[in-house]
Amino acid sequence: MSEVTADVDAALAREAALQNRLAAANEANEKLTHSAATMQALLAGQHQDTLYRLKQIEELRHQVDALEGLLREAAKFEVGENDEEAWQDLLSRISLETVHVGETVPPATCTWSQDNNSLWNSTCGVAWAFMDGSPHSHGMHFCHSCGKTLVVGQVAGDGK
Ligand SMILES: [Zn+2]
Structure with a gap:
């Protein structure tokens, strides 16, 4: 009778030990699953980041190309050249490219x-008065106060 009891005790002890190991294995499995998910999220994030940077590099390359083209055009303009419209057109194209350099600029x-x-x-x-004409007709293509490219906005009486 006592042998049977001992066997049962031993079997129960083995079962308890197995259950402990099973619980430990489950816990380890959960940790691994969690780590795998974390790794996947991390990799996905890095992948997104890489894609974003590649896209930015690509955009910057296009911008450099565009700006180089505009610079070549600007270099062809001579001081005093009487082609105001073409010059203004070029300036606004340059500032469009410049504005496009990251929305933070x-x-x-x-x-x-x-x-x-x-x-x-x-x-x-700043406020300024001219006897006649606009800043551009006086050869002002840069603001004397802030140094930025001068763009003519509203002109009095032009109905804008
Ligand atoms: Zn200014």
Whole structure:
């Protein structure tokens, strides 16, 4: 009778030990699954990051190409050349490219608008008066106050 009891005790002990090992194995398995998920998320994140950077590099390359083209055009302009429209067109294309350089970079332009008293007000806060014409007709292509490319905004009386 006592032998049977001993056998049963031994069997119960083995079962308890097995259950402990099973629990430990399950716990290890859970940890592994969790680690795998973390790794996957990390890799996915790095992959996204890499893709994003590659895209940025690609965009910057295009921008460099565009700016080089514009610079070549700008180099062809001669001082005093009487092609105001073409020059303005080139300037605005350059500032468009510059604005596009990451949304964090503020546009490198200063807009001069004429008020009803014919006074010109810049976005950087200076006021200026001309006897006639616009800043551009006086050869001002850069704001003397902030140094940015001068863009003519509203002109008094042009109905804008
Ligand atoms: Zn300015």
